[in-house]
Structures are given as structure tokens and as C-alpha cells.
Amino acid sequence: MTAAPNPASATGRAKSLRPRARLAVAAGRFVAWASRVVQFGTGSVIGGRVSLLIDRNLLSELTASRDVVIVSATNGKTTTTKLLSSALGTSRPIVSNWLGANMTPGIVAALASANATDTAVLEVDERWVDSVLRATNANTVVLLNLSRDQLDRTQEVRKLAEQWRIALETTPPRTVVANADDPLVTWAALAAPNVVWVGTGQEWTADAAGCPACSGRIDFTDAGWACTACALRRPSVDVTLANGAIAINGRTMSGELALPGRVNRVNAAFALAAASAMGTDLDQAFDGLDDVREIAGRYRVAQFCDTRIRLLLAKNPAGWHEALELLEGPSTPLIIAINARIADGHDPSWLWDVAYERMGQRFVVAIGERRHDLAVRFRYGNINHIVADDLESAIKLVRQSPAYDPTMPIDVASNYTAFQDHLERVGGVL
Amino acid sequence: MTSLPATRLNDSAVRIVSLYPDLLGTYGDGGNALVLSRRLEWRGIAVEHITVDAGEPVPDSADLYLVGGGEDGPQVQATRELEQSRGLHRAVDNGAVVLAICAGMQILGHRFPDANGTSRPGLGLLDCETIRVDRPRAVGELLTTSAQLTTPEGIIELGQLTGFENHAGRTIPGSRSQTLSAVEVGEGNGDGTEGVITGKIVGTYLHGPALARNP
Numbered sequence: 001m002t003a004a005p006n007p008a009s010a011t012g013r014a015k016s017l018r019p020r021a022r023l024a025v026a027a028g029r030f031v032a033w034a035s036r037v038v039q040f041g042t043g044s045v046i047g048g049r050v051s052l053l054i055d056r057n058l059l060s061e062l063t064a065s066r067d068v069v070i071v072s073a074t075n076g077k078t079t080t081t082k083l084l085s086s087a088l089g090t091s092r093p094i095v096s097n098w099l100g101a102n103m104t105p106g107i108v109a110a111l112a113s114a115n116a117t118d119t120a121v122l123e124v125d126e127r128w129v130d131s132v133l134r135a136t137n138a139n140t141v142v143l144l145n146l147s148r149d150q151l152d153r154t155q156e157v158r159k160l161a162e163q164w165r166i167a168l169e170t171t172p173p174r175t176v177v178a179n180a181d182d183p184l185v186t187w188a189a190l191a192a193p194n195v196v197w198v199g200t201g202q203e204w205t206a207d208a209a210g211c212p213a214c215s216g217r218i219d220f221t222d223a224g225w226a227c228t229a230c231a232l233r234r235p236s237v238d239v240t241l242a243n244g245a246i247a248i249n250g251r252t253m254s255g256e257l258a259l260p261g262r263v264n265r266v267n268a269a270f271a272l273a274a275a276s277a278m279g280t281d282l283d284q285a286f287d288g289l290d291d292v293r294e295i296a297g298r299y300r301v302a303q304f305c306d307t308r309i310r311l312l313l314a315k316n317p318a319g320w321h322e323a324l325e326l327l328e329g330p331s332t333p334l335i336i337a338i339n340a341r342i343a344d345g346h347d348p349s350w351l352w353d354v355a356y357e358r359m360g361q362r363f364v365v366a367i368g369e370r371r372h373d374l375a376v377r378f379r380y381g382n383i384n385h386i387v388a389d390d391l392e393s394a395i396k397l398v399r400q401s402p403a404y405d406p407t408m409p410i411d412v413a414s415n416y417t418a419f420q421d422h423l424e425r426v427g428g429v430l
Numbered sequence: 431m432t433s434l435p436a437t438r439l440n441d442s443a444v445r446i447v448s449l450y451p452d453l454l455g456t457y458g459d460g461g462n463a464l465v466l467s468r469r470l471e472w473r474g475i476a477v478e479h480i481t482v483d484a485g486e487p488v489p490d491s492a493d494l495y496l497v498g499g500g501e502d503g504p505q506v507q508a509t510r511e512l513e514q515s516r517g518l519h520r521a522v523d524n525g526a527v528v529l530a531i532c533a534g535m536q537i538l539g540h541r542f543p544d545a546n547g548t549s550r551p552g553l554g555l556l557d558c559e560t561i562r563v564d565r566p567r568a569v570g571e572l573l574t575t576s577a578q579l580t581t582p583e584g585i586i587e588l589g590q591l592t593g594f595e596n597h598a599g600r601t602i603p604g605s606r607s608q609t610l611s612a613v614e615v616g617e618g619n620g621d622g623t624e625g626v627i628t629g630k631i632v633g634t635y636l637h638g639p640a641l642a643r644n645p
Contacts, residue, residue, distance in 0.1 A: 156502065209483075
């Protein structure tokens with residue numbers, strides 16, 4: 001049974017707010033509680049929506065007396081938000097929208113239950129950076145990357161870069177931490193007065209060949225990138241990643257991290273750069289990074305159908321590019337699940353932008369609502385595969401395969417809503 | 431996938447060129463090259479697939495050219511480079527087949543709108559013109575009625591075509607072109623027709639990729 005919200009503590013936390021904002025917070029908390037009681041969901045988004053109906057400016061009020069840092073990107077924003085929260089959390093109290101609700105209602109819901117002065121570490125949807133920045137006057141903004149994702153909703157990646165650029169011009173934060181290897185992010189961040197440039201060597205460049213500043217062509221070399229027609233080029237960087245070690249402020253941070261893969265080293269470099277820019281001691285911040293073991297169920301190893309499975313998330317071509325680093329090594333069978341609901345993008349044609357061939361001869365079971373689209377992609381890619389109706393039958397098929405290794409968890413790589421489904425199935429709590 | 435200079439093209443194989451996938455490849459259209467290559471291989475026909483990135487010379491002696499969809503900015507750059515190179519123009523004069531998707535179709539026409547909505551000259555290879563219209567972007571599933579292709583060798587029945595469309599422009603086919611089909615669900619060219627065909631150049635708004643969804 002979910003505990004009813006305590007009105008006394010709600011008003012206590014929100015006592016610096018105006019009466020209208022207090023009412024908005026209390027109503028939102030009540031609706032969220034009711035939503036949980038009827039098992040509709042976590043209630044955070046609907047609660048936030050109700051709060052905003054009562055007080056449109058609630059986000060401004062909830063952030064008036066706290067430090068705010070915004071993290072946005074196509075990929076890695078949830079992970080980097082968690083890493084940054086952990087790094088900053090070593091030196092100050094923080095609040096974050098960990099439930100993954102990354103638009104204004106979800107952010108309002110997360111902040112409503114926190115102390116008024118806790119530092120807010122906010123994951124923000126790419127399309128909401130402008131409005132959240134304006135409402136919160138965030139003093140630090142972390143911008144990781146922009147690439148094709150849900151094109152039925154965002155349409156053109158360059159338009160997002162332009163929105164970011166205008167947002168940073170209109171509401172300049174004290175510091176922007178930005179990816180110098182992503183021309184779209186760089187162009188947006190150049191509008192800000194003070195940028196910490198992070199250069200981690202971005203491998204996915206397929207969305208950035210056209211210059212966002214002049215429509216010319218960007219030339220990529222091992223040394224960096226530059227537009228062949230205008231002055232836009234890779235800025236000289238302040239933070240780098242080489243052989244897994246993060247070089248920052250004259251130091252080299254090379255300890256172990258609990259999260260696997262190169263991509264998480266990249267996310268860690270951004271989190272460390274932001275924590276340092278916000279005044280946290282580097283050693284302390286780095287220790288904080290290692291405390292993060294999984295992100296909202298990603299990389300979780302769970303028991304399901306008497307079998308150990310490992311849940312992986314990859315939701316667009318750039319994300320798959322990174323995920324395939326983990327998937328191209330082993331020879332054991334795996335499961336891939338693809339849906340095409342609103343949050344995934346309704347059009348799965350991006351499957352053809354993913355080099356699934358990198359998995360070599362691994363046997364793959366295709367599941368999810370768009371398993372047949374995936375199977376067509378695999379057929380033309382000469383990938384050894386079969387289609388199954390659900391996770392249970394997929395596991396059964398993997399276990400029957402001669403290449404199955406019972407000592408290893410079966411990798412289940414899914415896009416967004418398929419991942420959420422699986423997490424729920426294995427009893428995962430966010 | 432190989433990248434070879436024009437002089438080393440294999441004589442006996444069917445030569446397929448993917449044009450500027452770095453500028454015009456946002457939408458899975460690269461899959462069309464994979465589908466064609468595999469289907470030729472399955473029939474025992476040798477195939478050579480060449481990827482030509484922007485800034486590289488465009489070979490003029492291949493059999494088939496694939497041009498994909500892209501964003502407004504990069505499509506302007508692709509047009510500029512193709513206009514300078516003239517490789518695609520020479521290939522079309524030599525009788526090559528071209529399949530151009532979405533932005534690819536728009537730039538092959540006489541005129542198309544850039545990111546600011548300003549009309550720019552296209553390559554003039556496909557007899558059509560694309561204009562910016564004041565209405566919501568066309569995004570969603572696209573289904574056509576049964577498509578027929580009239581060729582010098584006779585009529586080819588293609589059946590119904592499906593795909594996913596995502597574009598702002600409206601394309602007006604010219605008098606020297608035929609359309610690919612009529613729209614049953616979706617927007618297509620914007621006047622109830624879908625696609626433009628001029629000679630051996632086929633343009634369409636069907637992503638999917640088109641050849642994967644319509645084998």
C-alpha cells in the first residue's frame with residue numbers, strides 16, 4: 001500500500017512558495033498518490049501536469065532558491081544525469097528526476113518533494129531544453145550529442161541544434177559543458193559565453209556532415225573536424241578521454257567505473273567536467289561516479305524463466321553503435337526486441353542505419369511488436385536469426401541453441417518501450 | 431561495402447552507387463543498396479556497391495544510383511556538389527537508373543525549397559518542382575494504390591506500395607514525367623499522386639526503406 005502524502009511535510013518543504021504554488025504542489029502530490037494507489041503508474045507525470053494546471057510558473061518557483069544543472073542529449077542523458085548526481089552528491093544534497101520523466105511535468109513532480117535548496121540535477125528532453133532553461137535559469141548546462149532519433153517527432157536534428165543555440169543565447173547559463181566532437185552541439189554551445197569543451201572522440205558522425213552554420217560540408221579527420229566552407233571547426237578541448245582515462249584540469253582520472261563500455265566512460269567524462277565546473281573536488285567526484293552500478297534497469301542482470309538475462313537499452317542508430325561494442329565480442333545467442341510506439345518513433349526504418357552485421361555469426365532471436373521488420377533487416381544482413389512471439393519463447397529458443405552458455409546471462413537488447421516492458425516483466429523497480 | 435575510384439569499376443558486375451549517404455542518409459534509405467545487392471547476389475548476378483561520400487568524385491559509369499533523404503541544410507550542399515561534379519548528369523545521359531528518395535527526389539527536380547523556404551535551383555534531372563506550402567509537415571505511413579510503370583518494353587505492375595513519409599515540401603510533377611502511383615493513405619506529392627518518374631529516374635517519398643518494404 002502506498003502511503004498517503006503527508007500534507008504537513010509537503011507544506012513544510014514548500015513553505016517558501018506562494019500560496020498558489022503550495023496548492024499546486026499539494027494537488028500534484030495527491031494526484032500522483034492516487035495514480036499509484038490505482039496502480040496507474042508512478043504518477044509523477046500526471047501529478048506534475050495537475051500542478052502546472054494550477055500554477056503555470058511552478059517550475060520557476062521551485063527552482064528559485066537552488067542551483068540547477070540541465071543535462072540533455074539524444075543519447076546518454078539519463079546515465080550522465082545519474083553519474084553527475086552521484087558525483088555532486090558527495091559534497092551537497094541533490095534532487096533529480098531519476099524516474100526518467102524529462103519534460104516539465106516530470107521535473108516539477110521531482111522537485112515538489114525536495115528541499116527548496118537542494119541542487120537540482122535535471123535530465124531534460126532535447127525538445128524541452130529551451131523552456132526548462134528559461135524557467136529555471138540553470139547555471140550549468142551539459143550538452144552531450146545530437147543524432148537521428150524518433151524522426152517522426154523531431155523531424156530534423158539540425159532544428160534541435162538551432163533551438164539549443166537560441167535557448168543559450170536567450171538565457172545564458174554560467175557554464176556550458178559541451179561535446180567538441182559533435183559539430184551540431186558545438187555550434188549550439190558557441191552561443192554561450194563560457195564553455196568547457198569535452199573531446200572524447202565521437203564515433204557516430206553520420207548526422208553531422210552538413211554544417212549547421214552555413215550548410216557547407218564538414219570534413220572529419222583523425223585530428224578533429226572543420227567546415228570546408230565557413231569558420232566552424234572543432235574547438236580546442238579542456239577535457240579529454242584517452243585509453244579510458246579522463247584528463248581534466250591537469251589531472252588524469254583513470255580508476256575503475258562500475259558501468260561497462262566506452263560510452264559510459266564518455267558519459268563519466270561529461271559528468272566529471274560538470275561536477276568540477278560546479279566546484280566539486282575531482283577525487284571526491286570521481287569516487288561518486290563509481291557508485292553508479294546501473295541506470296534505471298539498464299545493464300541489470302535478472303532471473304527470468306529460470307534463466308539469467310542481462311537487460312540492455314539501445315534506441316536509435318547512434319545508441320546501437322555504442323551497444324554493438326558490447327554485442328560484437330561474444331558468440332553466445334542473444335535476443336533483440338523492437339517496438340515502434342510513440343516513445344520509440346512510429347517508423348522503424350532506422351533499423352537499416354544500424355550495422356547489425358557487426359554481431360557476426362551470433363544467433364539472434366527477434367521479438368517485440370516490430371520483430372518482423374527486424375527480421376527483414378536481418379535477412380538482408382545475412383544475420384543468423386529466428387522470430388519469436390515473446391520473451392519467454394525467445395529464452396526457450398536461446399536455451400535450445402548449441403551456442404548457449406548457461407554460465408553467462410543472455411543479453412536482451414531492446415529499444416525504449418520494449419525495454420520498459422522487459423524491466424517490468426523481470427520485476428524491475430525503477 | 432567498397433569505395434573505389436571510377437576507373438576501377440568492375441566491367442561485368444551491376445554497379446550500384448550510393449550517393450552522399452553522409453549528407454543524404456538520415457532515414458534508413460541506405461538499406462535500398464543492401465536490398466538490391468542481396469537480391470542480385472541471390473540470383474547469381476555479380477554486384478559492385480560503391481559508396482561515394484560528399485567531397486569524393488562521382489563516377490559516371492555505374493548502372494544504378496541511389497540518392498537518399500536528408501535534412502534541408504545538407505540537401506543544399508549535396509545539390510551544390512552534384513551540380514559541380516556533373517557525374518550524375520553524365521551517368522543519366524549514359525542511361526543509368528536513379529532511385530531518389532524524399533530530399534533526393536526534391537533536389538533532382540527543377541527547383542526545391544531550402545531551410546529558409548527560399549526556392550533554389552535543383553539538378554533538373556527529374557521533371558518536377560518542389561515548393562514549400564503552408565500546412566503541417568506530412569509525417570506518417572504512406573500507402574498507394576496499385577502502381578503501374580509504363581516503359582518502352584511495356585507496362586510493369588508494381589502492386590500497392592507502402593512506406594513512411596516525412597517531408598514538408600509539395601512536389602508538382604512536370605509534363606514530361608509520369609507519377610509512380612496514386613495515394614490511398616497519406617500525403618505523397620500533395621496532389622493525390624505519389625512519386626515522379628522521368629525516363630529512368632524514379633523519385634518517391636517512400637522511406638522504409640522503399641525496396642525493403644516493397645520487394
